[in-house]
Amino acid sequence: MKKIMIKKGVNLVLMPTTQFKTLNIAVDFCAPIDVTDLSSRALLTYVTAVSSQKYPTQQAVAKKTIELYGAQFQTDVIRFGQTHHVRYNLQLPAPTYVANSENNNLMSMAFQFMEDMIFDPLILDEHFDTAVFNQERQSLINEITSINEDKKRYALSKLRAITYENRALQLPALGSVEYAKKITSSGLLKTYTNMINNDNINIVVFGDISGNEVEELVKRWPLTNRDSTVETPFYRQKKRTQFEHVVEKQSDINQAVLTLSYQLSLKPNDPRRFTAIVFNALYGGSPLSKLFMNVREKASLAYSIYSRWQHDTGMLSVIAGLSVDDVERADKMIQEELKKIQLGQFDQSTLSAIKTSIINDYLSQQDSPSSEMSLAFLRILTQRTISIQEWVNAVENVSIEDVADLAKEVTLQAKFTLIPETSK
Amino acid sequence: MxxxxxxxxxxxxxxxxxxxxxxxxxxxxxxxxxxxxxxxxxxxxxxxxxxxxxxxxxxxxxxxxxxxxxxxxxxxxxxxxxxxxxxxxxxxxxxxxxxxxxxxxxxxxxxxxxxxxxxxxxxxxxxxxxxxxxxxxxxxxxxxxxxxxxxxxxxxxxxxxxxxxxxxxxxxxxxxxxxxxxxxxxxxxxxxxxxxxxxxxxxxxxxxxxxxxxxxxxxxxxxxxxxxxxxxIQNTLPETQMKIKIQHFDVSRPKIALGIRLPDNHITGKEATKIGLVADILLDMMFGEHTDWYQKLYNKGIIDTEFETSFDMMYPYQFISFFSETTEYETLTTEIYKHITNYKEVLSNQELTFNALKRATLGEGIQRLNSLESIALRGDDILFGNNLFDKIMLLQKITYNDVLDLSEIVYKNFELQRFILKK
CATH class of the missing domain: 3.30.830.10 (Metalloenzyme, LuxS/M16 peptidase-like)
Incomplete structure (x- = not known):
């Protein structure tokens, strides 16, 4: 991994490898999270995915990606702690596997296409093209609305809302329908201009590449200097003084969903983050976990159950899909399993298995370009430079006592339960 | 070995x-x-x-x-x-x-x-x-x-x-x-x-x-x-009975699925794998994002990026399907129906489009080879004895005429079945 500063606040990361049969290019725009432009930035990823000056319709974009050997062009919004990211991804077959006399410049065509889509959008008279804008705003609204259809996603979004104090973290990464409806096509242009001129930009290129060629191609993009100071991406809030509990009834569902949030907040470079990773995998984050083995397998109280720890926001969440009759018992058992970990009531062999499995997952990431690239972005954002071996050693060194001690810091913050209306 | x-x-x-x-x-x-x-x-x-x-x-x-x-x-x-x-x-x-x-x-x-x-x-x-x-x-x-x-x-x-x-x-x-x-x-x-x-x-x-x-x-x-x-014992295929089925559920927008059965046949092995590849290109030529048909419907808000087509071949069960999420499901049905009726015209003189899509499909196949799981699971190994590499090699031999031939089989006497899920 080689990092090159292209301009102030604009970095290029080169990851040469011949392991894969693709060329991957990703461009990440990073800004502090702001509730007023969450939806606006999300809408940008919709509008600029299907239109630009050179490719004004989705049809034109599709024809171009077909020409680029079935390239996949995707845009995403990602939230990490208190930062918000607009990310452009392009994947195409590695030129060596498809090269012939017609396409010996596939690499430069790919960079040209990214430039056309990102830096030359379909803007006319100080606003985005109205037809595209209206269309894509509606798509965004539909997408935000459809979160409600996946009952687990819905329950988790409700849990977020009662867990976080910062409004920007309460909402989904796409924002809300209310905000989406307020966006205008000229307002969107302001968001775009702001992003292009002020966001920190990181570009990752992954594949069978030569550094000089890629650097030359990126330098053709219209990139400018910007303020390169980055605030910490980690979001922290004080522990809640009052426990929140919300129950919602819905018709037309068969199963209940139980969600819980806990605070487990560690400083960005706290070495106990490895303990937290192990703790989460032991509690509910893996198929070997206490919640999965005991609540689901042994007691049959839930069909699905897992936990997730987010270092970036300091929250641990538990989510279970279950029969409404089992909600109370499952809830009680989820708390009891936490207590047992706090008391160190788990054996060395379970802990070893958990650690082996975490390490397996970590090492497996090296076999996927998208995982490798996500990891690269994460390293840039958190400014961590830990080697694979150091990471593995740190996980291996976590002891029963470490996990039990850390588990004592886990504090219940909120609970959201979704149950079928017809039930008692 | x-x-x-x-x-x-x-x-x-x-x-x-x-x-x-x-x-x-x-x-x-x-x-x-x-x-x-x-x-x-x-x-x-x-x-x-x-x-x-x-x-x-x-x-x-x-x-x-x-x-x-x-x-x-x-x-x-x-x-x-x-x-x-x-x-x-x-x-x-x-x-x-x-x-x-x-x-x-x-x-x-x-x-x-x-x-x-x-x-x-x-x-x-x-x-x-x-x-x-x-x-x-x-x-x-x-x-x-x-x-x-x-x-x-x-x-x-x-x-x-x-x-x-x-x-x-x-x-x-x-x-x-x-x-x-x-x-x-x-x-x-x-x-x-x-x-x-x-x-x-x-x-x-x-x-x-x-x-x-x-x-x-x-x-x-x-x-x-x-x-x-x-x-x-081989399963016998039932006759279709109704052309539309509606079910009610609390969805924000209606969801619709349409399907067309292929005429019964006993194709298997390499031939079956080939049909699967040809069918994907055929569907793409008719209904892909790059077509005027798709763009027209997309601009009218009748479909969005959720619109999907697919071809399935599971022994005797062979069908193409369309999935969408739209309030305009009646219009969408009519548009699909009209477009299929018109298939000869839509597909004529499309050799350049065919070549471009074949190339793109090849590129997609190569991208898939990154994943060990795909190599093991996305071929037709179990169904038809052809692995993912065989599929990619076979794809390169497909011709425009293969697509035209399959279009005759699929669309000539087609019957469109529908399922709608709405409030």
Missing amino acids: KIKKYEQLKETVISETLDNGLKITMVPKNDYHKTFAVLTTPFGSLHQHFSIDDGKLIDIPAGTAHFLEHKLFEKEDGDAFSRFGELGADANAFTNQYQTSYLFSSTSNFKPALIHLLDFVQTPYFTNETVAKEQGIIGQEIKMYEDDVNWIVYMGLLQTLYPNSAISYDIAGTQDSIAKITPELLYQIHQAFYQPSQLTLQIVGAFDPQETLAIIKSNQKHKTINSCQVNV
Whole structure:
């Protein structure tokens, strides 16, 4: 991994490898999270995915990606702690596997296409093209609305809302329908201009590449200097003084969903983050976990159950899909399993298995370009430079006592339960 | 040991069939960090009846293949799943219409994990008690599917295309059907469909082929498994009865699925794989994002990026389908209908488009080769005996005329079935 500063606040990361049969290019725009432009930035990823000056319709974009050997062009919004990211991804077959006399410049065509889509959008008279804008705003609204259809996603979004104090973290990464409806096509242009001129930009290129060629191609993009100071991406809030509990009834569902949030907040470079990773995998984050083995397998109280720890926001969440009759018992058992970990009531062999499995997952990431690239972005954002071996050693060194001690810091913050209306 | 090299793709496939009939396919990729192994029986939810040797016909209740998959993990001395966990391997299993697969991937302990995979799949343990317990757990799982709108739509379409036939039943079955499952039935199925000659073991990733083959051979040598003759009764295809089915559910926008059955045929092997490839290009030429048809409907807000087409070929069940989420489902139906009626004109003089799409499809195939899981699971290995590399090689031989020929088969006397899910 080689990092090159292209301009102030604009970095290029080169990851040469011949392991894969693709060329991957990703461009990440990073800004502090702001509730007023969450939806606006999300809408940008919709509008600029299907239109630009050179490719004004989705049809034109599709024809171009077909020409680029079935390239996949995707845009995403990602939230990490208190930062918000607009990310452009392009994947195409590695030129060596498809090269012939017609396409010996596939690499430069790919960079040209990214430039056309990102830096030359379909803007006319100080606003985005109205037809595209209206269309894509509606798509965004539909997408935000459809979160409600996946009952687990819905329950988790409700849990977020009662867990976080910062409004920007309460909402989904796409924002809300209310905000989406307020966006205008000229307002969107302001968001775009702001992003292009002020966001920190990181570009990752992954594949069978030569550094000089890629650097030359990126330098053709219209990139400018910007303020390169980055605030910490980690979001922290004080522990809640009052426990929140919300129950919602819905018709037309068969199963209940139980969600819980806990605070487990560690400083960005706290070495106990490895303990937290192990703790989460032991509690509910893996198929070997206490919640999965005991609540689901042994007691049959839930069909699905897992936990997730987010270092970036300091929250641990538990989510279970279950029969409404089992909600109370499952809830009680989820708390009891936490207590047992706090008391160190788990054996060395379970802990070893958990650690082996975490390490397996970590090492497996090296076999996927998208995982490798996500990891690269994460390293840039958190400014961590830990080697694979150091990471593995740190996980291996976590002891029963470490996990039990850390588990004592886990504090219940909120609970959201979704149950079928017809039930008692 | 048979070695096949795919020079263009820089891939090598080593295959071997053991004396007991177990088929092994190995794809070594030594610049990878993990190794992925899958053990598969071509037994899935479509199987409804079978007999062993010359015995009497045995009925298989809906959901049995999936039930057996769950049950195979439970052993007298504990859970086969946790053993993978102890080894740091990531294990899973799945059942679809035509196969049941048991798989794991690992970056260490590959050998013990591989032996464990073979041992747990080949050592059945079913009792009245464990079967009864599982009936409860799967009951919950079925309920969960009932809350999944996309699944409801998919099953709804199959019900209108193939009413009351094997494919129209949920892979997990129903509470009633799984209640009929007994340990005896599971043992009979295991004897028939899990005998070595029915199984295929695929290994992809970082491993030594010679050494791995030796391990498998020695593992199989220690097992005495009697082989038997299995007779499977082919499913008969039902007539379609209704052209539209509407179901009500609390969805924010109506969801619609449309389907067209292909005329009944007995195509299999390379020919079947080829049809699948041609069909994908045909659908793309007719309805892809790059077409005027798509763009017109997209601009009118009749479809959005959720619009999808697909071609499925599961033995006798062959159909193309369309999925969308739209309030304008009547208009969409009319537009699809009109466009298909007009297929000759839409497809004429489209050789350039065909060439571009063929190239793009090739590029997509190459991108798929990044993933060990795709290499093992996205070919037609089990269905038609062609792996993902064969598919990519075959794709390059497809011609514009192949597309025109298939369009005649699919669209000439088409009948459009619909399923709608709305408030």
